Amino acid sequence: MFKSIVVGSDGSHTSSLAVQRAAELAKTCDAQLHIVNVCKPTSTAMAAPEAMAMAALSHVGEDAQKQVAQDLEHAASVATREGVRVETHGRIGDPASVILQLAEDTSADLIIVGNRGMKGARRILGSVPNAIAHRADCAVMIVPTF
Numbered sequence: 609m610f611k612s613i614v615v616g617s618d619g620s621h622t623s624s625l626a627v628q629r630a631a632e633l634a635k636t637c638d639a640q641l642h643i644v645n646v647c648k649p650t651s652t653a654m655a656a657p658e659a660m661a662m663a664a665l666s667h668v669g670e671d672a673q674k675q676v677a678q679d680l681e682h683a684a685s686v687a688t689r690e691g692v693r694v695e696t697h698g699r700i701g702d703p704a705s706v707i708l709q710l711a712e713d714t715s716a717d718l719i720i721v722g723n724r725g726m727k728g729a730r731r732i733l734g735s736v737p738n739a740i741a742h743r744a745d746c747a748v749m750i751v752p753t754f
Contacts, residue, residue: 612639613716614710614720615641616722624683628686635690639693643687644706684696708740719749721748723750737750
């Protein structure tokens with residue numbers, strides 16, 4: 609079964625549904641849950657490595673740091689209510705690339721993302737869930753969030 613699960617969360621209601629599903633599965637499997645919130649880089653942060661620690665979020669401004677911290681805190685609370693072991697990760701970079709790198713770094717067996725952005729032209733142009741589904745080295749679950 610799964611021992612390490614990575615779930616992407618951007619603080620939206622739809623990503624909360626993906627976190628809830630990830631927490632339920634992590635509980636069932638007694639897996640470690642890694643929740644990641646990724647900020648897209650600003651022009652000054654572009655030169656920074658994609659998988660930066662939360663401290664490096666200073667490149668995106670104080671308001672963005674606070675929002676990421678709040679979003680991660682909320683997502684973690686959803687998972688801890690399920691009795692799941694949770695680790696949160698605030699990162700800067702391309703969301704799909706950062707989620708994939710975190711999955712590799714944590715030896716994740718599963719990546720869970722919401723399907724938001726999987727319709728119409730965005731699906732063809734490469735939404736986050738689509739990019740992850742095509743590039744992941746582990747299982748991927750795309751949760752319906754509508």
